[in-house]
Amino acid sequence: MRGDRAARxxxxxxxxxxxxxxATGRDPRDPLEGFNRAMYRFNDGVDQAIAKPVATAYKAxxxxxxxxxxxxxxxxxxxxxxxxxxxxxxxxxxxLSDWARVGFNTTFGLLGIADVASELGIDKHNEDFGQTLGAxxxxxxxxxxxxxxxxxxxxxxAGLTADxxxxxxxxxKPVRExxxxxxxxxxxxxxxxxGASDILxxxxxxxxxxxxxxxxxRRRSQIYDGSxxxxxxxxxxSGENGAGAAVERSPATPDN
Amino acid sequence: MNRNAENLQPTRIRRASAxxxxxxxxxxxxxxxxxxxxxxxxxxxxxxxxxDVLVKTVTLEVLDLIAKDKDLQSGDRNKLVALIxxxxxxxxxxxxxxxxxxxxxxxxAAPAQRKLLIEEFKTLLVRTYASSLTAYSNQRFDFRxxxxxxxxxxxxxxxxxxxxxxxxxxxxxxxxxxAAGWKAWDVRVAxxxxxxxxxxxxxxxxxxSGIDGLIKTLTAKNSAxxxxxxxxxx
Numbered sequence: 001m002r003g004d005r006a007a008r009x010x011x012x013x014x015x016x017x018x019x020x021x022x023a024t025g026r027d028p029r030d031p032l033e034g035f036n037r038a039m040y041r042f043n044d045g046v047d048q049a050i051a052k053p054v055a056t057a058y059k060a061x062x063x064x065x066x067x068x069x070x071x072x073x074x075x076x077x078x079x080x081x082x083x084x085x086x087x088x089x090x091x092x093x094x095x096l097s098d099w100a101r102v103g104f105n106t107t108f109g110l111l112g113i114a115d116v117a118s119e120l121g122i123d124k125h126n127e128d129f130g131q132t133l134g135a136x137x138x139x140x141x142x143x144x145x146x147x148x149x150x151x152x153x154x155x156x157x158a159g160l161t162a163d164x165x166x167x168x169x170x171x172x173k174p175v176r177e178x179x180x181x182x183x184x185x186x187x188x189x190x191x192x193x194x195g196a197s198d199i200l201x202x203x204x205x206x207x208x209x210x211x212x213x214x215x216x217x218r219r220r221s222q223i224y225d226g227s228x229x230x231x232x233x234x235x236x237x238s239g240e241n242g243a244g245a246a247v248e249r250s251p252a253t254p255d256n
Numbered sequence: 257m258n259r260n261a262e263n264l265q266p267t268r269i270r271r272a273s274a275x276x277x278x279x280x281x282x283x284x285x286x287x288x289x290x291x292x293x294x295x296x297x298x299x300x301x302x303x304x305x306x307x308d309v310l311v312k313t314v315t316l317e318v319l320d321l322i323a324k325d326k327d328l329q330s331g332d333r334n335k336l337v338a339l340i341x342x343x344x345x346x347x348x349x350x351x352x353x354x355x356x357x358x359x360x361x362x363x364x365a366a367p368a369q370r371k372l373l374i375e376e377f378k379t380l381l382v383r384t385y386a387s388s389l390t391a392y393s394n395q396r397f398d399f400r401x402x403x404x405x406x407x408x409x410x411x412x413x414x415x416x417x418x419x420x421x422x423x424x425x426x427x428x429x430x431x432x433x434x435a436a437g438w439k440a441w442d443v444r445v446a447x448x449x450x451x452x453x454x455x456x457x458x459x460x461x462x463x464x465s466g467i468d469g470l471i472k473t474l475t476a477k478n479s480a481x482x483x484x485x486x487x488x489x490x
Contacts, residue, residue: 027456064394068420075421115420126423192422195391202481203384205457205473213456214448221447226426228447 030143030212039145040208046148047190052197055190069113070188074169075124076105076112081166085127089135097122126222129166130159134223143212151215303437308402310347310438311413311429315397318343322393333485336386344385349432349439350378356442357454361462361470369467376474381450383481388445392417398424409433 030036059067083098101117101124109116118124133155134140141154152160164170169185172178204210220228301313318339322328327335354374355362365373398416410432416424430442442451461470 026460071419072421118418118420124421124423192419195387199384199387199391202387203380205461205477209457209460210453213453217448217452218446221444226447 027209029216032142032144036143036145036212037208039147040211042147043145043150044207051186051190052194055187055194058187059191059194067188067191068115070184071192072105072109072115073112074185074188075115076102076109077168079105079124080168081163082125082127084166085129085132086125088132089127094125098125125225128156128159129162130156130219131223133159134219140216140219143216151211153216153219156219301437303435305437306402307411307429307431307433307438308399308413311415311431312399314344314347315399315415318389319393322389331390333383333386334482336389337382337485340382340385340389345378345382347437347439348381349434349441350374350381352432352439352441353377353381353451356451357458358462359455359459361458361467365467369471372471373467373474376471376478377454379478380474383478384450395419411438 027033062070079098079102083095083102086092086095086098101122102112104117104120104122105112105115108114115124130153138155140156144152144154144157146152146157146160149160169178169181172181200207200211200214301310305313321339321343322336325335328339351374354370354377357377358365358373362370396418398418400414400416402411402413404411410430413429413431415427415429417427418424425446426444428444429440430444431438431440442449444450458470461473465472
């Protein structure tokens with residue numbers, strides 16, 4: 001097991017953090033709830049003031065087709081390390097398919113602005129170092145809301161750091177071009193999420209906890225590539241201890 | 257991801273009406289499962305309609321109605337909700353969804369409370385579904401063939417939302433067979449179960465302010481959403 005040592009080191013660090021934080025949060029997955037809620041409010045303020053208006057204007061001003069180009073261009077760059085992550089997770093076939101996508105899209109797709117690979121039926125994958133760590137058995141650790149980046153866990157924060165360091169865009173020079181490209185990329189990402197954030201507004205009774213739970217479910221699903229093992233059948237139907245079920249499942253399944 | 261080669265080909269047509277026509281043609285040409293009915297009867301939904309056919313027919317019908325209606329396209333939320341009430345709602349088992357979302361608290365709810373909970377949760381889910389439709393109505397859909405035995409009574413129907421430069425987003429309907437046809441009891445979008453997500457929210461509110469507090473919260477949320485939708489319309 002390649003990741004065993006890293007896993008243990010992580011586990012030890014997590015145990016410490018968890019022990020320190022246990023007294024404050026009421027959800028065992030979210031011992032830092034107080035800090036996280038503050039950070040959530042900060043992010044939401046930034047989003048309402050800057051990110052959402054900019055993304056809304058971008059969506060209104062830029063035609064669908066050109067927004068596709070922007071999304072595809074950055075997605076193509078991302079596929080290189082998605083392939084690396086698939087390889088690290090022991091999925092060489094998926095890795096090859098990711099790199100085939102890069103090959104097709106960089107050439108026939110005109111430097112990635114057209115996603116011809118998807119049209120050919122080579123589906124895009126979604127992988128990152130956080131998922132790779134999860135696939136190796138590293139527990140997620142407590143939920144953390146990062147400034148600007150939003151929902152994460154301790155493990156996924158480590159993954160995000162690795163993602164950022166290996167991202168070709170991070171090292172691109174001159175810096176001015178890099179900054180412009182980064183701004184364009186995240187504007188596009190936020191624009192694609194406008195629908196999702198409207199759904200969140202409509203659906204959530206408490207936006208913070210709804211987003212947290214959705215994000216944790218999503219990550220669990222991603223680590224299992226879309227087919228996580230079914231949760232134990234909701235106890236509600238047998239009348240036993242149902243309210244705890246959503247909470248109980250996290251310590252039992254380190255991967256969530 | 258790509259194991260299932262039997263799926264109908266994703267069709268790329270932006271306008272939903274043209275798409276629906278094309279897909280309906282496909283539906284008539286392609287044998288859509290053991291329980292599919294022949295010929296023109298495809299579009300009619302009955303208790304014997306196979307779950308994947310049901311999901312596809314209802315989805316395409318709703319998208320088609322939206323494509324034909326100026327009010328719906330310009331975001332008339334109340335009209336959209338009425339459409340969902342008529343077309344989509346009959347295919348969901350809201351009682352089971354509410355029971356699952358309530359967890360253990362369901363046992364402590366009085367019959368009158370249970371009735372209110374189901375009603376308010378239903379309203380909330382329909383509004384959420386309306387938002388999702390607005391968000392995804394321009395996308396391409398890939399309706400997957402059902403992988404289940406004809407004797408199965410609990411199945412998962414998968415529809416994938418396709419977008420270039422992004423991983424396809426699966427929408428999974430957990431459905432059960434009832435005397436009145438197949439009914440969905442949970443929806444998972446990108447792996448996020450709606451019912452599970454509400455379970456934590458409900459549990460937190462019940463712990464703080466009891467079942468009546470939860471009913472009050474749901475009612476307040478729904479009436480706020482309704483007045484916001486009406487205000488937007490004017």
